[in-house]
Amino acid sequence: MGLGPLRRPWGLWSWCAGVYVFLYLPMAVMMAFSFNNARRNVVWKGFTFEWYRRLASNHEMLAAFLTSLELAVSAALASLALGVLASYVLVRHPPFRGRKAYTGFINVPMMLPEVVLGVGLLTFFVRANIPLSFPTLVAAHVIFCLPYTTGAIRARLLSLRNANIEEAAMDLGATEWTAFRKVTLPLLRPALLSGGLLAFTMSFEDFVTSFFVAGIGVETLPIRIYSMMKFGITPEVNALATLLLLVTTALLLGQHFLTREKGQR
Amino acid sequence: MAQAPLLELQGIEKSFGPQKVLKGISLQVYPGEFLTFLGPSGCGKTTTLRIIGGFDWPDDGRVFLKGRDVTSEAPYARDVHTVFQHYALFPHYDVFDNTAFGLRIQRRPEAEVRQRVLEALDLVKLSGFESRRIDQLSGGQQQRVALARAIVGRPSLLLLDEPLGALDLKLRRQMQLELKGIQRRLGIAFIYVTHDQEEALTLSDRIAVFNAGEIEQLGGPREIYEKPQSSFVADFIGSANILDGEVLASGHDGTRLMLEGEVEVLFPQNGGSASVPGKKLSVAIRPERIHIHGARPSSPQEGTVCFPAKLLENVYLGASRQFLCSPFPKSGKVLTAVTTDSGAWAGADTASDFREVWVEFRPSDLRILQACVAPSRTTDVA
Numbered sequence: 001m002g003l004g005p006l007r008r009p010w011g012l013w014s015w016c017a018g019v020y021v022f023l024y025l026p027m028a029v030m031m032a033f034s035f036n037n038a039r040r041n042v043v044w045k046g047f048t049f050e051w052y053r054r055l056a057s058n059h060e061m062l063a064a065f066l067t068s069l070e071l072a073v074s075a076a077l078a079s080l081a082l083g084v085l086a087s088y089v090l091v092r093h094p095p096f097r098g099r100k101a102y103t104g105f106i107n108v109p110m111m112l113p114e115v116v117l118g119v120g121l122l123t124f125f126v127r128a129n130i131p132l133s134f135p136t137l138v139a140a141h142v143i144f145c146l147p148y149t150t151g152a153i154r155a156r157l158l159s160l161r162n163a164n165i166e167e168a169a170m171d172l173g174a175t176e177w178t179a180f181r182k183v184t185l186p187l188l189r190p191a192l193l194s195g196g197l198l199a200f201t202m203s204f205e206d207f208v209t210s211f212f213v214a215g216i217g218v219e220t221l222p223i224r225i226y227s228m229m230k231f232g233i234t235p236e237v238n239a240l241a242t243l244l245l246l247v248t249t250a251l252l253l254g255q256h257f258l259t260r261e262k263g264q265r
Numbered sequence: 266m267a268q269a270p271l272l273e274l275q276g277i278e279k280s281f282g283p284q285k286v287l288k289g290i291s292l293q294v295y296p297g298e299f300l301t302f303l304g305p306s307g308c309g310k311t312t313t314l315r316i317i318g319g320f321d322w323p324d325d326g327r328v329f330l331k332g333r334d335v336t337s338e339a340p341y342a343r344d345v346h347t348v349f350q351h352y353a354l355f356p357h358y359d360v361f362d363n364t365a366f367g368l369r370i371q372r373r374p375e376a377e378v379r380q381r382v383l384e385a386l387d388l389v390k391l392s393g394f395e396s397r398r399i400d401q402l403s404g405g406q407q408q409r410v411a412l413a414r415a416i417v418g419r420p421s422l423l424l425l426d427e428p429l430g431a432l433d434l435k436l437r438r439q440m441q442l443e444l445k446g447i448q449r450r451l452g453i454a455f456i457y458v459t460h461d462q463e464e465a466l467t468l469s470d471r472i473a474v475f476n477a478g479e480i481e482q483l484g485g486p487r488e489i490y491e492k493p494q495s496s497f498v499a500d501f502i503g504s505a506n507i508l509d510g511e512v513l514a515s516g517h518d519g520t521r522l523m524l525e526g527e528v529e530v531l532f533p534q535n536g537g538s539a540s541v542p543g544k545k546l547s548v549a550i551r552p553e554r555i556h557i558h559g560a561r562p563s564s565p566q567e568g569t570v571c572f573p574a575k576l577l578e579n580v581y582l583g584a585s586r587q588f589l590c591s592p593f594p595k596s597g598k599v600l601t602a603v604t605t606d607s608g609a610w611a612g613a614d615t616a617s618d619f620r621e622v623w624v625e626f627r628p629s630d631l632r633i634l635q636a637c638v639a640p641s642r643t644t645d646v647a
Contacts, residue, residue: 163351163353164349164351164353165353165354165355165356167320167340167347167349167353168347168349168353168354168355168414169355169366170319170339170340170341171318171319171320171340171341171345171346171347171415172341172346172366172367172370172414172415172418173341173367173370173371173418174341174366174370175339175341176339178370182366183355183357186357187356187357
């Protein structure tokens with residue numbers, strides 16, 4: 001390795017190993033028990049796909065999963081669109097009064113305790129006579145997703161700012177919209193991808209805010225799991241968590257390879 | 266030039282906040298000419314270029330392109346392309362797609378696009394690089410892509426904003442010649458922004474010297490160099506000794522001038538309105554027009570003046586030699602003289618500082634600077 005006579009730092013290695021065990025052992029146990037042929041998560045009784053089979057035939061769970069998926073996709077897309085617009089104002093627009101305050105306010109939901117956001121939104125919707133439903137849920141999720149998408153897109157736009165690339169496109173005959181579509185948007189892609197994935201994850205796993213503003217009849221996956229817990233935890237939840245973990249890992253790897261392949265920063 | 270101008274600027278003014286960066290720029294550019302905007306940074310030359318390209322709008326004044334008022338038109342509506350200072354290539358496209366961008370926006374048939382892109386890349390000597398990614402190219406190659414992208418659509422006017430600024434000296438010299446060759450071959454008018462006076466002299470048909478938001482002088486390279494009209498131009502183009510002068514008398518044989526209050530010369534031209542006796546003015550003389558002798562010349566050449574000076578510095582520069590000397594004990598003004606090394610007097614190599622030398626020049630090599638009327642030297646750079 002060219003490290004010369006440096007001795008291997010065994011102390012550091014074992015410390016790292018300890019941290020990883022602490023982080024990932026619970027998940028490993030959970031994954032293992034999703035294949036356990038027993039009703040309780042205590043002793044290993046043998047291997048089975050039973051819980052996956054039951055999960056597949058659990059219509060309420062499936063419906064909740066689809067609701068969460070739809071919600072997360074809508075929230076991610078909406079917060080991306082708003083994030084692009086907000087970033088344009090913050091980066092491209094000539095400096096205006098209150099720009100700093102505006103930047104700060106976009107980030108507030110990131111630091112706000114979710115309970116506060118939830119209660120505030122609930123009060124607002126009730127007072128404004130807006131029935132709690134799927135749209136209010138999307139609106140609530142966009143609020144706490146916006147800081148993440150705006151942050152990613154704004155950083156990317158800042159790095160492109162001095163490059164005159166849009167001006168070059170317009171110089172060669174492209175209108176503002178064509179320049180945006182053919183030049184800026186492709187260059188924003190890594191930021192859209194990472195910001196969008198982050199928003200998707202935040203929305204998909206959100207419990208607190210959703211719990212306040214979901215209303216009756218709309219049940220997201222985290223809310224469904226929470227209500228299942230009231231009747232005792234079954235390995236079905238383990239099976240679900242294992243599947244989600246696989247999907248998340250696949251998404252992360254996908255993003256990694258998509259952004260790397262193009263060789264863009 | 267009886268031709269109709271390709272581009273005409275009329276009284277362009279522009280302020281950024283409280284700072285007025287353009288104070289009434291007017292000029293005409295003719296088809297096929299190579300015009301350079303030369304000036305120090307912050308003099309307004311890039312802003313003028315951006316106004317021509319349509320990226321900035323003037324506060325006052327008009328821009329005419331082929332006789333049409335385009336002052337408030339968007340960049341994409343103008344038959345003008347730009348080579349940006351930092352190239353502004355599209356990093357997500359390869360060399361071919363970068364070059365083809367403008368043609369594809371115009372929805373030209375793909376066969377035509379292909380043929381014209383390959384021609385343009387051939388012209389800038391990038392054949393075979395079509396499928397390279399931008400980040401796989403050197404700075405010089407990126408420069409060529411930017412040029413190919415801008416000329417492939419055959420604009421009638423090309424704007425170049427310090428296009429060679431990021432290249433090293435050797436590559437820059439080479440690219441200068443290639444640029445000039447390409448410009449001649451295509452017959453496209455170039456407006457070229459630079460702060461490098463040598464580059465301007467090498468390339469240009471005409472040079473507009475910018476200073477503090479105004480054009481100080483507009484003319485051919487020789488005219489700008491030989492007949493600078495202001496102390497700024499004289500100082501900025503090459504180097505010049507700028508001396509205070511006073512008109513003593515004016516007659517049919519020329520104008521009698523007192524330089525720095527110590528040396529009297531006869532300038533062999535009637536200075537016109539500038540030659541009222543008692544009038545103070547600035548005169549310039551190029552370092553290469555001043556000869557330094559180690560001893561009093563036994564037979565001074567006809568039509569020269571010769572006077573003693575104290576040698577301050579004697580610098581060997583390889584092909585040439587530079588002397589700094591002080592012929593004016595009262596004002597202490599320092600004169601710079603440059604000669605080829607072989608043209609210096611024998612023994613100059615070992616001449617020590619503070620010895621006495623003799624300064625000789627032809628008064629006809631003096632230039633009276635019209636812009637300067639102040640009693641003392643003012644190189645009015647803000």
